Amino acid sequence: MEQPKITSKEVASRAGVSRSAVSRVFTPGASASPATVKKVRKAAAELGYRPNVLARAMASGRSRIIGLVVAYLENQFYPDVLEKLSNTLQDYGYHVLVLMASQAAGNIDKVVDEILDYQVDGIVMASVAMSSDISKRCQAAGVPVVLFNRSQNVNGISAVTSDNVAGGRKVAEFLLAGGHQRIGYIAGWEGASTQRDREAGFRAALAAAGRDLFARTVGDFSTETARTAARAMFDTSAAHRPDAVFVANDHMALIAMDVIRYELGLRVPQDVSVVGYDDVPASAWPAYDLTTVRQRANLMVEETVDALLTLIEAPDAVTAKHVSIDGPLIIRSSARIPEGWTA
Numbered sequence: 001m002e003q004p005k006i007t008s009k010e011v012a013s014r015a016g017v018s019r020s021a022v023s024r025v026f027t028p029g030a031s032a033s034p035a036t037v038k039k040v041r042k043a044a045a046e047l048g049y050r051p052n053v054l055a056r057a058m059a060s061g062r063s064r065i066i067g068l069v070v071a072y073l074e075n076q077f078y079p080d081v082l083e084k085l086s087n088t089l090q091d092y093g094y095h096v097l098v099l100m101a102s103q104a105a106g107n108i109d110k111v112v113d114e115i116l117d118y119q120v121d122g123i124v125m126a127s128v129a130m131s132s133d134i135s136k137r138c139q140a141a142g143v144p145v146v147l148f149n150r151s152q153n154v155n156g157i158s159a160v161t162s163d164n165v166a167g168g169r170k171v172a173e174f175l176l177a178g179g180h181q182r183i184g185y186i187a188g189w190e191g192a193s194t195q196r197d198r199e200a201g202f203r204a205a206l207a208a209a210g211r212d213l214f215a216r217t218v219g220d221f222s223t224e225t226a227r228t229a230a231r232a233m234f235d236t237s238a239a240h241r242p243d244a245v246f247v248a249n250d251h252m253a254l255i256a257m258d259v260i261r262y263e264l265g266l267r268v269p270q271d272v273s274v275v276g277y278d279d280v281p282a283s284a285w286p287a288y289d290l291t292t293v294r295q296r297a298n299l300m301v302e303e304t305v306d307a308l309l310t311l312i313e314a315p316d317a318v319t320a321k322h323v324s325i326d327g328p329l330i331i332r333s334s335a336r337i338p339e340g341w342t343a
Contacts, residue, residue, distance in 0.1 A: 006049040014043035026051040066308070067115035067123040068098045069108070074223060075251040076280035077295060078127060081148070084301040085124060092309060094121070101128050109134045116141055122308045124148055127192075144311035148304050149295070151193045151322060158307045158320040160300050162327045164194050167293040168201025168246070170329045171275050174291075175244045176209050177338035180273060184215035184242030186229050186252055192221070195248050198277060202246055214242050219252040226252035230259040234266065243272060244335065250276035250283050250292055257288060257334065273335035284332070291335040294327045 008022045015022070017036055024030040025040040032040070043049075066089050073079050086096045097118060101111040108125075112134045115123060123138065126148040135154045138145050147159040175183055185202060188195035206212060217233050219226030229252075234241045247253035253276030260266045260274070268274055276283060279294035303323045310318050331343040 006047045008049070008051070010047060011040060011043045011049045014047060015039040063095075063119045063121055064093060065095045065097050065118060065120045067112075067118065067120040068096050068126065069101050069111055069115065069123065069128055070098065070126045071101050071108075071128045072221070073100075075127075075221065075249060075278070076282060077250070077278045077297070080280070081126060081297055081301060084297060085126070085148075085304065088301055088305050092305070112138070116143060122146070122312050124304060124308060125150065142315060144308060144315065146304050146308045146311075148300065149194060151197075151324075156320050158311065158322065160304045160307060160323045161194070161197075161325070162293075162295045162300070163324045164197035165201035165204075167277060167327055167329075168198040168203075169205040170201075170293060171246045171277075172202045172205030172209075174329060174331075174338065174341070175246065175273065175275065175335070176206070176211070177341065178244070178273065178336040179338070180242075180244035180336070182214040182242045182244070183211070184217075184233055184245040185213050186217050186219045186226065186233065186245060186247045186256060188219060188221040188248035188252070190218065190220075195221075198248055219248065219256075221249060221252065223251075223255060226255045227259055230256040231263070234260055234264055234272065238271075241272075244275070245272060246275050246277075248277060250278040250280045250290060252276070253290055253292070254282060254288055257290070268334055269336045275335050279327075279330050283330075289332040289334055291332045292330050294330050296325055296327055299325055 008019050012019045012022045017040060021032060021036050022040050024032040025037050068085060070078055070082060089096055097120065099111050099115055101108045108128050120143060123143060123145045125145065127150065135145065135157050139156050145157050147157060149161055151159040151161050185199060187199060215233050217229035219229040245256065247256050253274055257268055257274050260272055261268055266272055276290050276292040279292045282288060283290040283292050307321060331337060331341060337343060
């Protein structure tokens with residue numbers, strides 16, 4: 001036989017406090033004395049009471065749920081970021097609803113439609129873009145959106161990214177200073193602003209030095225495609241392969257290093273210098289020791305949460321903002337180190 005649900009009235013009676021005190025204890029952001037919190041939580045545990053979060057959300061008009069949309073988790077950067085975003089939002093009393101999306105036509109809009117049905121208070125989109133139509137629907141529903149590690153020209157949508165143009169430029173300057181003559185590039189998914197901006201900065205710095213790319217392939221931010229791209233670039237004679245390569249993210253750079261060393265028998269960095277982008281944990285492993293541009297994940301998360309919560313609290317008083325965070329070049333042993341530069 002189903003047991004009747006314990007009510008806040010019973011908890012209040014057991015704890016010797018008012019029902020409003022019980023409500024405050026279980027409402028994120030509400031104030032209650034430590035003594036009251038202790039008594040209420042003790043009584044709730046003894047009775048097996050659980051507050052009805054959905055009912056409270058319907059009554060207050062706020063779900064305290066943030067929708068988090070992510071396209072893929074192969075790249076170690078994104079699981080790390082999701083953990084940081086989730087923990088930070090939970091510290092502010094929000095629950096996190098994670099939905100996976102792909103870049104397939106219409107898929108992202110379908111996922112955002114679904115997430116809006118949960119009456120979320122805000123949406124963070126990590127590694128995905130959105131159409132102008134779905135952004136209008138979010139705005140009409142009063143749901144603020146912040147793009148994480150993507151940028152696009154959509155009115156009313158905030159975005160937090162690394163300074164990808166500057167990062168690409170730093171890589172080119174580093175490889176040029178190292179005396180490399182044949183510099184290649186393995187691109188990511190070409191629909192991503194991160195890919196476009198990193199390549200733009202990289203090419204601009206090469207052009208400023210009177211140079212152009214020696215070779216270019218597309219890895220698509222995908223494991224198998226990156227492996228194929230690395231083979232296509234390096235499975236050739238010494239005169240026809242790059243002596244350095246910038247890879248659009250670390251995930252692909254690690255794969256490229258494995259192809260270069262273990263499939264083709266070349267040495268890193270003696271035969272080929274390899275530079276990535278992100279500074280994921282595996283980049284610092286001795287097996288790779290990858291030179292890379294660091295995305296400052298903690299600061300990016302901090303700016304993302306600040307932008308989102310500010311929009312939630314003052315939707316009519318705050319305008320969308322775009323934040324671009326500079327990231328340092330982390331010099332390790334996967335690339336020739338120019339004279340005067342230090343690891």
